[in-house]
Amino acid sequence: MTSPISILLYHRFGRSQDPLSTPPADFERELCWLADRGYRSLTLDEFEHGIDHAGSADGSKRVLITFDDGYAELASVAAPALRRYGLNGVAFLITGECPTGRDRGDSANPNLNHISWDDARKLASEGIIEFQSHTHSHARWDPDSDGTRKLERDLATSLDVLSDELRLPRRTFRHLAWPWGLCNERWERLGRSLGFTYQHIVQRGAVTRPGQTIRLPRFCFDGASTRAFRTWMTLLGLPAGAAVCNRIFGTIRTYRQGAGYV
Numbered sequence: 001m002t003s004p005i006s007i008l009l010y011h012r013f014g015r016s017q018d019p020l021s022t023p024p025a026d027f028e029r030e031l032c033w034l035a036d037r038g039y040r041s042l043t044l045d046e047f048e049h050g051i052d053h054a055g056s057a058d059g060s061k062r063v064l065i066t067f068d069d070g071y072a073e074l075a076s077v078a079a080p081a082l083r084r085y086g087l088n089g090v091a092f093l094i095t096g097e098c099p100t101g102r103d104r105g106d107s108a109n110p111n112l113n114h115i116s117w118d119d120a121r122k123l124a125s126e127g128i129i130e131f132q133s134h135t136h137s138h139a140r141w142d143p144d145s146d147g148t149r150k151l152e153r154d155l156a157t158s159l160d161v162l163s164d165e166l167r168l169p170r171r172t173f174r175h176l177a178w179p180w181g182l183c184n185e186r187w188e189r190l191g192r193s194l195g196f197t198y199q200h201i202v203q204r205g206a207v208t209r210p211g212q213t214i215r216l217p218r219f220c221f222d223g224a225s226t227r228a229f230r231t232w233m234t235l236l237g238l239p240a241g242a243a244v245c246n247r248i249f250g251t252i253r254t255y256r257q258g259a260g261y262v
């Protein structure tokens, strides 16, 4: 028996038709299902330790609950729901999008779609949500043609902003979620050189390989029905199920992105 680690991914919460959006009641039901079945949400420290033992035989039920883009519902929907079930999560922020206090008070076009740094600091200090990088600009770089200079500047800026705004040392930020899950080996090396030891993509599957730190598969459950969520999570909880998912969806991802990179 082996014990995969599932990484869940959400973006927005609301009732809109936005495909990135999950109704809050569905999210609540999914957290309830996890809690009822004895799943434990990992902190990043636990994940980094546990990842060395992914595929080990302890049989524990572990998930990493992640959120991309840093929408304001992190504070209004996600955090209160996590609190109710004794769970915690990780948010990957587009650091150029989060409003400061001045943006909210004075700007003619305040960005209220994204979580403020004040709220992020509060959630981080409570230990409900940890914050990591989803780049500074969320630009859609082309892995085939874009060089590394502008990417390096963008990633370094995201580190600076996270460190400044959350008042934590840069070494706190070791996890990077690639926008759209797009990356290649060159970019992965660059990310590692800046301190992003752990790099996440978007792919149906779970972490089964001990010591895996890059191309960590995150299963996007945006707008999934509760029934689909339960079915997938049950499948991913089975070592053979996770391995089959990784193989099938890893192949599809490689095919979609082209033969030149994955």
Ligand SMILES: [Zn+2]
Binding pocket: 068, 069, 134, 138, 179, 180
């Ligand atoms: Zn994104």
